[in-house]
Amino acid sequence: MKRVMTHDELREALAAAALDALSPGEQEEVIAHAADCPECREELRGWYETAAALAHLAPVRPMDPSRSARVRARLVARAAADREPAAAPAPESVRPGRRSVWASPAAGWLTAAGLAGLLLTHHVFHHPLNIGWEVAWGFGMALLAVGTYGWRQRRRADGLGERLRAAERELERLR
Numbered sequence: 001m002k003r004v005m006t007h008d009e010l011r012e013a014l015a016a017a018a019l020d021a022l023s024p025g026e027q028e029e030v031i032a033h034a035a036d037c038p039e040c041r042e043e044l045r046g047w048y049e050t051a052a053a054l055a056h057l058a059p060v061r062p063m064d065p066s067r068s069a070r071v072r073a074r075l076v077a078r079a080a081a082d083r084e085p086a087a088a089p090a091p092e093s094v095r096p097g098r099r100s101v102w103a104s105p106a107a108g109w110l111t112a113a114g115l116a117g118l119l120l121t122h123h124v125f126h127h128p129l130n131i132g133w134e135v136a137w138g139f140g141m142a143l144l145a146v147g148t149y150g151w152r153q154r155r156r157a158d159g160l161g162e163r164l165r166a167a168e169r170e171l172e173r174l175r
Contacts, residue, residue, distance in 0.1 A: 005029060011040055018047035079175070113143045 005013070005026075010033045016022050017030040034044040063071070117139035 005033075007033075007037070007040075010034075010037075011043070014040060014044045015047050018044060018051045076175075113139065113146065117143055 010030055013022060013026065013030050014034070017027055017034075020027065022030065030044075034041045117136055
């Protein structure tokens with residue numbers, strides 16, 4: 001029976017997981033734990049960033065050609081073993097990263113909130129309520145907050161998409 005690692009053991013293995021230096025079973029266990037544990041997930045993300053930074057900071061030294069060929073062969077064999085069959089890439093026009101804000105699921109809710117705020121404001125002019133202006137102001141502020149949040153999340157998603165495309169280009173270049 002396979003031994004399950006404790007939280008402390010998993011936490012100690014985070015750095016090795018970021019360097020992909022664990023056995024496949026241990027790697028999966030550490031990654032699964034980090035997915036469930038916010039503290040370890042954040043620490044693993046930091047280790048990934050550190051490993052990436054170190055890769056760019058290491059001095060470049062030419063490798064012996066025979067050793068370089070062996071390392072390259074091992075990397076290609078490992079990548080081929082790990083790679084799943086890739087689906088054909090979607091055309092640029094239908095990729096999910098670039099859709100209109102009006103095509104998003106939140107557009108209906110934002111429209112409904114805006115119309116509710118407009119109706120309440122209209123109602124204040126024709127049938128004054130005691131708190132009509134306050135309610136209209138509250139809806140307006142809520143609509144503004146949701147819109148700002150959606151805009152910031154879209155910018156964040158676009159940035160992450162660009163980072164993903166850059167990583168895919170780098171991976172293709174390395175192949």
